[in-house]
Amino acid sequence: MKTYDVIVVGAGPGGLGACLKAASMGLKTALIERRSRLAPLARACSEGLLYEEEYHGDAVQVNRETGRIEFQKNDFYLRYTGPVRETPYFMNVSPNGNRMKIVRYDHKAIHLVYDKAQCLEENLDDAVGAGVEFLPDQTVIDLETAGETVTVHTNKESLRGRFLIAADGHNSLCARTAGFNTDRPFYGTLTNACWYIKGFEPEEPAHIHLVEGKGGPAIICFNPRAIEGEYNVMISGFSPNPRYREKFEQLQRSSVMAPYFTKVEIVHSLSCILNLFGPLENPCRDNVFIVGDAAWIGQTSNTHAALTGLKAAQCIHDALKEKKTGADIYAPYQQWWDENFACHIRPPGGNLFEELTGDELNELFSYMPDEIEGSEEPITAKKLMGAFFQKLIPEVQKKNPQLVQKIAAIQQKSTDEAWHEKRSAGFPVRKKPAKMSD
Numbered sequence: 436m437k438t439y440d441v442i443v444v445g446a447g448p449g450g451l452g453a454c455l456k457a458a459s460m461g462l463k464t465a466l467i468e469r470r471s472r473l474a475p476l477a478r479a480c481s482e483g484l485l486y487e488e489e490y491h492g493d494a495v496q497v498n499r500e501t502g503r504i505e506f507q508k509n510d511f512y513l514r515y516t517g518p519v520r521e522t523p524y525f526m527n528v529s530p531n532g533n534r535m536k537i538v539r540y541d542h543k544a545i546h547l548v549y550d551k552a553q554c555l556e557e558n559l560d561d562a563v564g565a566g567v568e569f570l571p572d573q574t575v576i577d578l579e580t581a582g583e584t585v586t587v588h589t590n591k592e593s594l595r596g597r598f599l600i601a602a603d604g605h606n607s608l609c610a611r612t613a614g615f616n617t618d619r620p621f622y623g624t625l626t627n628a629c630w631y632i633k634g635f636e637p638e639e640p641a642h643i644h645l646v647e648g649k650g651g652p653a654i655i656c657f658n659p660r661a662i663e664g665e666y667n668v669m670i671s672g673f674s675p676n677p678r679y680r681e682k683f684e685q686l687q688r689s690s691v692m693a694p695y696f697t698k699v700e701i702v703h704s705l706s707c708i709l710n711l712f713g714p715l716e717n718p719c720r721d722n723v724f725i726v727g728d729a730a731w732i733g734q735t736s737n738t739h740a741a742l743t744g745l746k747a748a749q750c751i752h753d754a755l756k757e758k759k760t761g762a763d764i765y766a767p768y769q770q771w772w773d774e775n776f777a778c779h780i781r782p783p784g785g786n787l788f789e790e791l792t793g794d795e796l797n798e799l800f801s802y803m804p805d806e807i808e809g810s811e812e813p814i815t816a817k818k819l820m821g822a823f824f825q826k827l828i829p830e831v832q833k834k835n836p837q838l839v840q841k842i843a844a845i846q847q848k849s850t851d852e853a854w855h856e857k858r859s860a861g862f863p864v865r866k867k868p869a870k871m872s873d
Contacts, residue, residue, distance in 0.1 A: 452741030
């Protein structure tokens with residue numbers, strides 16, 4: 436049986452971040468990936484980059500001269516030589532076309548979009564070049580932890596490592612198999628379908644959210660892609676029978692966005708299903724680090740997922756070098772996790788866009804100013820939106836006190852109240868899967 440210092444599962448940003456860091460420190464590393472190549476993407480993704488704002492302990496910049504996405508505090512980068520496109524602002528649009536324009540507080544683009552598949556391919560090549568053994572077309576079917584080793588069984592072979600970094604994405608099979616999900620609170624099953632399209636020509640080059648309110652998908656995203664001339668249309672929701680293709684056709688035929696679809700050509704379509712669990716308070720034990728599925732809705736913001744792999748690899752290197760045992764092995768990663776993730780990641784309460792009707796959203800958006808200061812960084816965004824609505828609500832109160840009462844009731848909902856219906860409609864998968872021979 437082949438043996439390694441570190442076995443990494445999953446060649447997304449988290450797994451590649453782990454591999455690049457581990458290889459740079461001389462650790463014998465294997466990378467298990469269910470696909471042979473990483474392009475094109477096989478799962479719906481907005482391909483967004485939150486940049487030049489600190490997020491979970493670091494900020495990234497895109498250095499186009501060197502072809503790098505650079506972390507500012509961790510002396511680490513991902514290679515990326517592909518296209519980058521600035522998205523200047525968010526535009527929330529109500530069913531009748533009223534607008535809520537959100538600009539970044541420092542007047543920079545609200546975020547960037549990039550070709551994620553190209554970035555993954557480039558960094559996979561770099562990891563292999565640095566000595567990582569790439570094991571494609573393999574799926575983990577079982578894990579065994581015993582003493583100071585982890586044994587990984589795939590559909591093709593068995594491997595043994597001192598440590599496992601599970602970076603196999605949201606709803607990680609490794610996390611489930613290793614028993615990490617047993618006690619995590621379940622909030623619902625989110626489904627998502629997206630279409631890459633050409634010929635979509637909105638009046639403004641924004642990341643557009645069509646907000647239709649109660650009774651259907653609450654938010655439909657129209658996100659510019661880095662590839663010139665393409666948009667990504669994403670529809671998501673919690674219905675067990677979502678019928679997204681019908682909704683996509685209705686968008687083209689009769690929604691407020693229909694005028695922009697006259698020349699549209701579908702390039703590619705993707706989908707995904709996510710079970711939403713609360714974040715892991717303890718993402719590492721038994722020589723296993725869960726880096727791809729430990730947060731509320733994944734590690735989010737794409738590149739920042741690489742931080743979790745980077746930090747796990749650094750922690751493993753130090754543990755091996757210093758011959759740490761027991762809880763001391765995980766203490767640096769756990770401290771970093773507590774400071775930068777666990778204390779900030781909380782499931783939200785009531786959502787206005789989900790619980791107001793289309794007519795109520797039309798009216799609420801009619802009170803919006805030309806621009807609202809915002810951010811894509813969640814903590815900053817919450818503070819700015821809270822301050823904005825504090826100023827807006829007295830004006831709405833004068834004209835429609837019933838709407839203000841409903842908004843207040845939604846905002847006062849507890850997390851359990853807000854997620855009760857979604858939880859009831861979902862289908863959690865927590866237990867370790869049965870072995871192939873069972």
